[in-house]
Amino acid sequence: MNKTALLGALTLCAASFLAHADEDSLRIGIEAAYPPFSYKTPEGNVSGFDYDIGNALCEEMKIKCEWVIQEFDGMIPSLKVRKIDAVLSSMSITEDRMKSVDFSKKYYHTPGKFAMKAGNVINDPLVDLKGKKVGVQRSSTYDRFATEQLEKAGVNVVRYGSQNEAFLDLASGRLDATLADIVNTDESFIKTPAGNGFALVGPDINDPKYFGRGAGIAVRKGDSVNTARLNTAIDAIRANGKYQQVMAKYFAFDIYGE
Known part of the structure; x- marks a missing residue:
């Protein structure tokens, strides 16, 4: 077998191996x-x-x-x-x-929801959260919603690398609210000791333009x-x-x- 044929055979073997690896x-x-x-x-x-x-x-x-x-x-x-x-x-x-x-x-x-100190009421987030600090996870759908809706309404949006960081700042008083998935917020914050005294408030946030299907x-x-x-x-x-x-x-x- 000449060098060209040998190289071709080896290439085919390698391609076959990679395809098999991808399938497995x-x-x-x-x-x-x-x-x-x-x-x-x-x-x-x-x-x-x-x-x-x-x-x-x-x-x-x-x-x-x-x-x-x-x-x-x-x-x-x-x-x-x-x-x-x-x-x-x-x-x-x-x-x-x-x-x-x-x-x-x-x-x-699942829809999104705001978490705040219990007792707060949100009827219209664009009005009721004006001037307040709201945390969202960076690059999430909530970040895009916050950028295009909340920030333009005068809300101070704070972005985090993970949602857990936002929960920590909410519990310590460095945020007024956070917006995230309702299940994640309830299970990993509201129902934990850190979430004592906090509640899910306001309407479900589920505009398909931002949160899809x-x-x-x-x-x-x-x-x-x-x-x-x-x-x-x-x-x-x-x-x-x-x-x-x-x-x-x-x-x-x-x-x-x-």
């Missing part, structure tokens, strides 16, 4: 700082609804989940440069994000293979009961939404 595993980005959806246990292990759903999907697809922990605002850039193959970290399916990435169908859908799994633009197999797996675990088993572990209601 999926590198999934997760924040691990967004309970009860994703968090680290005291032993340092990743846990949460997102993590368990991801493992159920990988089991259904008969592939290995390779979890990559990183901050939320770095997820889409990491996806674009192929450090990860998918993002399963409570990322809302929005028109803005769909310009950069593709999504699976939703795997849950629920949380989906992001993949690279044009990745029809992973989009299709993730959609098939989501349908399968909802049909065979595995989705409901995971959901019951974390919630007393149907988080899938309408």
